[in-house]
Amino acid sequence: MDCIFCKIVTKEIPTKILYEDDDTMSFLDAFPVAKGHTLVIPKKHHAKIQDLPSDVNQKLFNTVHKMTPKVDSLQGSTLVAIHNGKDSGQEIPHVHVHLIPRSNTDSAGPVHSMFKDKIDLSDSEIDSLYNQLKII
Template sequence: MDCIFCKIVSGEIKSKFLKETEYSVSFLDAFPLAAGHVLVIPKKHHQKIQDMSTQENADLFSLVHKIISNVDKITGSTLVAIHNGKDAGQEIPHVHVHLVPRSNDDSAGAIHSMFNSKVNLSESEMNELYNKLKI
């Protein structure tokens, strides 16, 4: 497979590993958006979170939980971002969690600033979505 993250996991591409668990690894992003930008990925190739096993998910987010405190020490705030699929902005089709230190003057905005227009839903449309999404 020609996946850059799989090559990082295998050691074919060198990286600055921060912490490794049974199913996941965290390392410094080679093309950081901010100083201290970290990626946390599953070792096994999965394109979307829902493709991972419950055990892999728990391990991945446990590692996010462990490493985020260190990332947060850089500026005091950390953006946690996941692009879950190509249409969501995922550039590398391997699950990865971005931990990006944020500050007031970093020129990035809130998630709502990513979208040029907002959806205006009626009460019935909201109810329909609610019924589709609730578990």
């Protein structure tokens, strides 16, 4: 497999590992958007969140939970982000969680600022989406 994160897990590619256990790894992003930009990955290759077995998902987010206070201590806030699929902005098809230190003086905004074209949904469109997405 030619996955850069899998190569980091096997230590073929050196990185600054911040935390590691049997199932997950956290390290500094090689192309940070902020000082302290950190990634958390499952060690086994899974392309999307829904591909993770439940136990791996739990372990991944346990590591996110451990790392977030460390990243948060850098600026006081942390953006926790997951791109889930190529069209969402996922550049490496291996599940990874971004932990990005944020401050009120950085150049980023809230998630809604990522989208230049706002949508306006009718009540029937909202109802249709509700029916498509609800689990209960």
